[in-house]
Amino acid sequence: MCNQAVCLAAAEFERSGISTVALVLLRQVAERVRPPRALALPFRHGYPLDTPHDPARQHAVLEAALRLLETPAAHGPLLVDYDPAAYEGERA
Amino acid sequence: MGDLSEFSLPVRLFLRAYRFRVIDPVPWAPLRVPLARARLALISSAGFVLPDQARFDESLRGGDASFREIPFDTDPSALVDTHRSESFDHEAMRRDPNLAFPLERVRELATRGRIGAVNHRHWSFMGSLTAPGRFVADSLPRLAAAAVADGVDVALFVPV
Numbered sequence: 001m002c003n004q005a006v007c008l009a010a011a012e013f014e015r016s017g018i019s020t021v022a023l024v025l026l027r028q029v030a031e032r033v034r035p036p037r038a039l040a041l042p043f044r045h046g047y048p049l050d051t052p053h054d055p056a057r058q059h060a061v062l063e064a065a066l067r068l069l070e071t072p073a074a075h076g077p078l079l080v081d082y083d084p085a086a087y088e089g090e091r092a
Numbered sequence: 093m094g095d096l097s098e099f100s101l102p103v104r105l106f107l108r109a110y111r112f113r114v115i116d117p118v119p120w121a122p123l124r125v126p127l128a129r130a131r132l133a134l135i136s137s138a139g140f141v142l143p144d145q146a147r148f149d150e151s152l153r154g155g156d157a158s159f160r161e162i163p164f165d166t167d168p169s170a171l172v173d174t175h176r177s178e179s180f181d182h183e184a185m186r187r188d189p190n191l192a193f194p195l196e197r198v199r200e201l202a203t204r205g206r207i208g209a210v211n212h213r214h215w216s217f218m219g220s221l222t223a224p225g226r227f228v229a230d231s232l233p234r235l236a237a238a239a240v241a242d243g244v245d246v247a248l249f250v251p252v
Contacts, residue, residue, distance in 0.1 A: 009217075022249040032114065036120055
Protein backbone atom coordinates (compact mmCIF):
# COMPACT_ATOMS: atom_id res chain seq x y z
CA MET A 1 0.00 0.00 0.00
CA CYS A 2 3.03 2.25 0.41
CA ASN A 3 3.28 2.50 -3.36
CA GLN A 4 -0.25 3.83 -3.74
CA ALA A 5 0.22 6.22 -0.82
CA VAL A 6 3.36 7.88 -2.20
CA CYS A 7 1.73 8.21 -5.63
CA LEU A 8 -1.32 9.93 -4.15
CA ALA A 9 0.86 12.21 -2.05
CA ALA A 10 3.00 13.17 -5.05
CA ALA A 11 -0.11 14.13 -6.99
CA GLU A 12 -1.28 16.46 -4.22
CA PHE A 13 2.10 18.21 -4.16
CA GLU A 14 2.07 18.51 -7.92
CA ARG A 15 -1.39 20.12 -7.79
CA SER A 16 0.18 22.63 -5.40
CA GLY A 17 2.90 23.52 -7.90
CA ILE A 18 5.72 21.41 -6.48
CA SER A 19 7.61 19.11 -8.88
CA THR A 20 7.75 15.56 -7.60
CA VAL A 21 9.27 12.17 -8.15
CA ALA A 22 7.77 9.09 -6.54
CA LEU A 23 9.97 6.04 -6.18
CA VAL A 24 7.88 2.89 -6.62
CA LEU A 25 8.60 -0.73 -5.83
CA LEU A 26 5.59 -2.18 -7.67
CA ARG A 27 5.49 -0.94 -11.25
CA GLN A 28 1.98 -2.27 -11.75
CA VAL A 29 0.69 -0.07 -8.95
CA ALA A 30 2.22 3.03 -10.55
CA GLU A 31 0.68 2.03 -13.89
CA ARG A 32 -2.70 1.81 -12.21
CA VAL A 33 -2.54 4.85 -9.92
CA ARG A 34 -0.69 7.15 -12.38
CA PRO A 35 1.52 9.49 -10.32
CA PRO A 36 2.94 12.44 -12.30
CA ARG A 37 6.56 11.18 -12.29
CA ALA A 38 7.69 7.82 -10.99
CA LEU A 39 10.90 5.82 -10.99
CA ALA A 40 10.20 2.08 -10.90
CA LEU A 41 12.87 0.33 -8.87
CA PRO A 42 14.12 -3.24 -9.32
CA PHE A 43 14.39 -3.82 -5.57
CA ARG A 44 12.24 -5.68 -3.11
CA HIS A 45 10.13 -3.95 -0.50
CA GLY A 46 12.17 -2.68 2.42
CA TYR A 47 15.07 -1.71 0.10
CA PRO A 48 13.94 1.34 -1.90
CA LEU A 49 17.45 2.81 -2.11
CA ASP A 50 19.09 -0.46 -3.05
CA THR A 51 21.61 -1.39 -0.34
CA PRO A 52 22.02 -0.38 3.31
CA HIS A 53 25.20 1.47 4.21
CA ASP A 54 26.15 1.90 0.54
CA PRO A 55 26.02 5.66 -0.14
CA ALA A 56 27.15 5.25 -3.75
CA ARG A 57 24.29 2.92 -4.63
CA GLN A 58 21.84 5.10 -2.75
CA HIS A 59 23.09 8.19 -4.58
CA ALA A 60 22.69 6.38 -7.89
CA VAL A 61 18.97 5.92 -7.20
CA LEU A 62 18.63 9.56 -6.18
CA GLU A 63 20.48 10.72 -9.28
CA ALA A 64 18.08 8.76 -11.48
CA ALA A 65 15.17 10.38 -9.66
CA LEU A 66 16.64 13.85 -10.12
CA ARG A 67 17.17 13.24 -13.83
CA LEU A 68 13.51 12.36 -14.09
CA LEU A 69 12.73 15.80 -12.72
CA GLU A 70 14.95 17.28 -15.43
CA THR A 71 13.27 15.31 -18.22
CA PRO A 72 11.68 17.82 -20.58
CA ALA A 73 8.22 16.25 -20.59
CA ALA A 74 5.14 18.40 -20.90
CA HIS A 75 2.77 16.18 -19.01
CA GLY A 76 2.49 13.00 -16.99
CA PRO A 77 2.26 10.26 -16.13
CA LEU A 78 5.96 9.71 -16.68
CA LEU A 79 7.01 6.23 -15.51
CA VAL A 80 10.64 5.22 -16.02
CA ASP A 81 12.43 2.01 -15.01
CA TYR A 82 15.59 2.40 -12.97
CA ASP A 83 18.55 0.59 -14.49
CA PRO A 84 21.35 0.23 -11.93
CA ALA A 85 23.82 -0.68 -14.69
CA ALA A 86 23.36 2.76 -16.22
CA TYR A 87 24.85 4.27 -13.08
CA GLU A 88 27.75 1.84 -12.59
CA GLY A 89 30.33 4.42 -13.61
CA GLU A 90 28.97 7.00 -11.23
CA ARG A 91 29.19 4.56 -8.32
CA ALA A 92 32.87 3.89 -8.91
CA MET B 93 11.82 -5.66 -9.69
CA GLY B 94 9.63 -5.69 -6.66
CA ASP B 95 6.60 -7.76 -7.49
CA LEU B 96 3.67 -9.50 -5.92
CA SER B 97 5.61 -12.74 -5.53
CA GLU B 98 7.37 -11.16 -2.54
CA PHE B 99 4.17 -11.35 -0.54
CA SER B 100 2.25 -14.07 1.21
CA LEU B 101 -0.74 -15.58 -0.57
CA PRO B 102 -3.31 -13.64 1.49
CA VAL B 103 -1.53 -10.37 0.72
CA ARG B 104 -1.30 -11.23 -2.99
CA LEU B 105 -4.98 -12.01 -3.10
CA PHE B 106 -5.79 -8.79 -1.28
CA LEU B 107 -3.70 -6.71 -3.68
CA ARG B 108 -5.17 -8.41 -6.74
CA ALA B 109 -8.68 -7.60 -5.58
CA TYR B 110 -7.90 -4.16 -4.20
CA ARG B 111 -9.41 -1.19 -6.04
CA PHE B 112 -6.45 1.16 -6.35
CA ARG B 113 -7.19 4.83 -6.69
CA VAL B 114 -6.57 6.37 -10.07
CA ILE B 115 -5.18 9.88 -10.41
CA ASP B 116 -7.17 11.54 -13.17
CA PRO B 117 -6.41 14.07 -14.43
CA VAL B 118 -2.69 13.74 -13.76
CA PRO B 119 -1.38 17.05 -12.38
CA TRP B 120 1.89 18.37 -13.74
CA ALA B 121 4.20 20.96 -12.18
CA PRO B 122 7.29 21.58 -14.32
CA LEU B 123 10.57 22.20 -12.58
CA ARG B 124 10.45 25.95 -11.96
CA VAL B 125 14.11 26.47 -11.11
CA PRO B 126 17.23 24.48 -11.99
CA LEU B 127 17.88 21.74 -9.44
CA ALA B 128 21.05 23.51 -8.39
CA ARG B 129 18.79 26.25 -7.02
CA ALA B 130 15.89 24.07 -5.88
CA ARG B 131 14.80 23.41 -2.30
CA LEU B 132 14.08 19.71 -1.75
CA ALA B 133 11.93 17.92 0.80
CA LEU B 134 11.67 14.20 1.50
CA ILE B 135 8.47 12.37 2.24
CA SER B 136 8.88 8.74 3.28
CA SER B 137 6.15 6.20 3.91
CA ALA B 138 8.43 3.99 6.03
CA GLY B 139 6.69 4.86 9.29
CA PHE B 140 9.73 6.36 10.99
CA VAL B 141 9.26 8.60 14.04
CA LEU B 142 11.65 10.35 16.38
CA PRO B 143 11.92 8.96 19.92
CA ASP B 144 9.86 11.83 21.37
CA GLN B 145 7.10 11.56 18.75
CA ALA B 146 3.97 9.43 18.92
CA ARG B 147 4.28 6.13 17.11
CA PHE B 148 1.96 5.53 14.20
CA ASP B 149 -1.15 3.81 15.43
CA GLU B 150 -1.20 0.25 14.16
CA SER B 151 -4.72 -0.31 15.43
CA LEU B 152 -6.50 2.25 13.25
CA ARG B 153 -8.72 0.57 10.73
CA GLY B 154 -7.65 1.51 7.21
CA GLY B 155 -4.35 2.92 8.48
CA ASP B 156 -2.98 5.91 10.35
CA ALA B 157 -3.26 8.97 8.07
CA SER B 158 -1.09 11.26 10.21
CA PHE B 159 2.35 12.71 9.49
CA ARG B 160 5.43 13.43 11.57
CA GLU B 161 7.87 16.26 10.89
CA ILE B 162 11.50 15.20 10.73
CA PRO B 163 14.05 18.05 11.00
CA PHE B 164 16.53 18.12 8.12
CA ASP B 165 19.54 17.67 10.39
CA THR B 166 18.23 14.57 12.15
CA ASP B 167 20.73 11.81 12.74
CA PRO B 168 19.19 8.89 10.81
CA SER B 169 20.13 6.52 13.62
CA ALA B 170 17.62 8.36 15.81
CA LEU B 171 14.71 7.26 13.64
CA VAL B 172 12.44 4.57 15.07
CA ASP B 173 10.63 2.17 12.74
CA THR B 174 6.93 1.96 13.61
CA HIS B 175 5.63 0.63 10.30
CA ARG B 176 3.02 -2.01 10.98
CA SER B 177 3.39 -4.10 7.83
CA GLU B 178 4.84 -7.58 8.20
CA SER B 179 5.00 -7.95 4.43
CA PHE B 180 8.55 -6.68 4.02
CA ASP B 181 11.93 -7.07 5.66
CA HIS B 182 12.42 -4.25 8.18
CA GLU B 183 15.91 -5.24 9.22
CA ALA B 184 17.93 -3.35 6.60
CA MET B 185 16.16 -0.01 7.03
CA ARG B 186 16.50 -0.31 10.79
CA ARG B 187 20.26 -0.78 10.35
CA ASP B 188 20.46 2.11 7.87
CA PRO B 189 17.39 4.37 7.82
CA ASN B 190 18.89 6.20 4.82
CA LEU B 191 17.67 3.20 2.85
CA ALA B 192 14.08 4.42 3.19
CA PHE B 193 14.57 7.96 4.47
CA PRO B 194 17.77 9.26 2.83
CA LEU B 195 18.42 12.16 5.18
CA GLU B 196 22.19 12.03 4.85
CA ARG B 197 22.11 11.46 1.10
CA VAL B 198 20.05 14.58 0.37
CA ARG B 199 22.27 16.67 2.65
CA GLU B 200 25.20 15.43 0.57
CA LEU B 201 23.37 16.43 -2.61
CA ALA B 202 23.11 19.96 -1.27
CA THR B 203 26.77 20.01 -0.21
CA ARG B 204 27.77 18.95 -3.72
CA GLY B 205 25.54 21.58 -5.28
CA ARG B 206 23.39 19.05 -7.13
CA ILE B 207 20.39 20.61 -5.39
CA GLY B 208 20.16 24.11 -4.03
CA ALA B 209 19.05 23.36 -0.48
CA VAL B 210 17.42 20.83 1.77
CA ASN B 211 14.18 22.01 3.33
CA HIS B 212 14.40 22.58 7.08
CA ARG B 213 11.98 19.70 7.61
CA HIS B 214 10.90 16.49 5.94
CA TRP B 215 7.82 14.36 6.58
CA SER B 216 7.19 10.78 7.58
CA PHE B 217 4.04 8.72 7.43
CA MET B 218 3.07 5.07 7.48
CA GLY B 219 2.11 3.97 4.02
CA SER B 220 0.08 0.98 5.07
CA LEU B 221 -3.14 2.77 4.19
CA THR B 222 -5.78 0.44 2.84
CA ALA B 223 -8.49 3.13 3.16
CA PRO B 224 -6.74 6.37 2.14
CA GLY B 225 -9.82 8.62 2.17
CA ARG B 226 -8.82 10.73 5.17
CA PHE B 227 -5.20 10.74 4.02
CA VAL B 228 -6.24 12.22 0.65
CA ALA B 229 -8.95 14.58 1.87
CA ASP B 230 -7.31 15.90 5.02
CA SER B 231 -3.65 15.00 5.55
CA LEU B 232 -2.28 15.58 2.07
CA PRO B 233 -3.72 19.09 1.50
CA ARG B 234 -2.31 20.20 4.87
CA LEU B 235 1.04 18.63 4.11
CA ALA B 236 1.27 20.15 0.63
CA ALA B 237 0.31 23.56 2.04
CA ALA B 238 3.14 23.28 4.58
CA ALA B 239 5.59 22.45 1.82
CA VAL B 240 4.41 25.41 -0.26
CA ALA B 241 4.77 27.70 2.78
CA ASP B 242 8.35 26.43 3.22
CA GLY B 243 9.18 27.30 -0.40
CA VAL B 244 9.79 23.69 -1.40
CA ASP B 245 10.48 23.38 -5.13
CA VAL B 246 10.88 19.62 -5.45
CA ALA B 247 9.73 16.68 -3.36
CA LEU B 248 10.96 13.12 -3.38
CA PHE B 249 8.60 10.40 -2.20
CA VAL B 250 10.02 7.15 -0.91
CA PRO B 251 7.93 4.03 -0.26
CA VAL B 252 9.11 1.01 1.62
